[in-house]
Amino acid sequence: MNLFFPPAIYLFFLILGTMISVSSSSLFGMWMGLEINLMSFIPLIINIEMNKKSTESAIKYFLIQAMTSSTIIFSSMFFFIFNGSLFLLSPNIIITLALCMKLGMAPFHFWFPEVLEGLNWINSFILLTWQKISPLIILSMIFHPKSLMVMALISAIIGAISGINQTSMRKIMAFSSISHLGWISSIMFMNSSSWMIYFFIYCLTSFILCLSFWFLNLNYFSQLSMLKNLNEKLIIFINLLSLGGLPPLLGFLPKWIAMISMKNSFPILIILIISSLITLYFYTRLCFSTFTLVFQNTTWIQKKTSKKNSSPWEFWHYFL
Structure with a gap:
């Protein structure tokens, strides 16, 4: 199937839509940027x-x-027509739930791992990082505190527990993203702008991991054990442990900042730390299994195409 325009054109409009949502001063402008x-x-x-x-x-x-975007525009119309709440239902609650569903936060997370499973690693990186910028910034300006806090804690717990038995690297990244959204939303609840630092470091770590998985053509956990190069294994698992927040790696810095900003909410902080420890558990389990298990005979022949085995310098040709 040939697209009507080169992928670079769609990438330009992707960036443009995010810029419109971020810079808009009205709900309609934010909605238009999301569309x-x-x-x-x-x-x-x-x-x-x-x-x-x-x-x-x-x-x-x-x-x-489309469903979440229509819910957001309905909530804004609801707000301006009735000028507040109706039947004890605040528009902020509806907008918060819609934005959380757009982000893939629990308990509205069921679509996120399934969508990510069908993408290549470049589109997976875009979905994990860039597509979250607009909803997160809108959510930081308009949110219902109690609803956001409940969904943040549920996301942190479900994202940690659901990733334990996964064998697909994309689903592991998806549930890790859900868990990190719990941390980011908790920082938002404290009215702290440090969630931007957390999100930036998360994007950097995700970029390195997705790029590594793409160049090495890794999709499942069993393929990690077949890597011959020790340096490749170290690069992947140092970044995985950094994504989990293991000190003294880079990923621990945003969680340390989050713990400082939430020092007055000790019960919330305990739940988040426990969820992070569960995430670190299955990351370290992956690490030990990969470095100790060696498969002498592979059970399938790995298909190698020129596209998947391309050099790093051909990365930019994807959008041309």
Whole structure:
């Protein structure tokens, strides 16, 4: 399937939609930016080579995002027409729930791992990082405190527990993202702007991991044990442990900042720390298994294509 325009055009509108949402001073402008962002990401999901997984992911992503965007615009109309709450239902609650669903926070997280499973690693990185910028900034300005705090704690716990028995690296990254959203939302609840530092470091770590998985053509846990190069294993697992927040790695810095900003809310902090320890448990389990198990005979022949084995300098040709 050939797209009407080069992927670089859709990438430009993807960035434009985010900039419109971030810089807008009205709910309508924010909604319009979210819609531009959505409609430019769908062709990137389908990509030039169309397959069943990418098409299924595109349909699921479109349905969820369209539903949440319509809920946001309905809430803004609801707010201006009735000038406040109606039947004890605040528009901020509806907007908070819609934005949390758009981000993939628990308990509205069921679509997120399934969509991520059908994407390549470049689109996975975009979905894990860039697509969260607009909803997070809107959520930091308009949120219902109690609803946000409940969903943050549920996301931290479910994201940690659900990743334990996963064998797909994309699903591990998805549930890790859900767990990190719990931390970010908790910092927002404390009215602290340090969630931006947390999100930036998360994006940096995710970029290194997704790029490593793409260059090494890694999709499942069993493939990690077949890596011959020790340096490749070290790069992957240092970044995985950093993503989990193991000190003294970089990923521990944002969690340390979060703990300082939430020092007056000790019960919330304890729940978040326990969820982070669970995440670190299955990361270290992956690490030990990969360094100790060696498969002498592979059970399948790994297909190698010129696209997957491309050099790092060909990364930019993806968008041209």
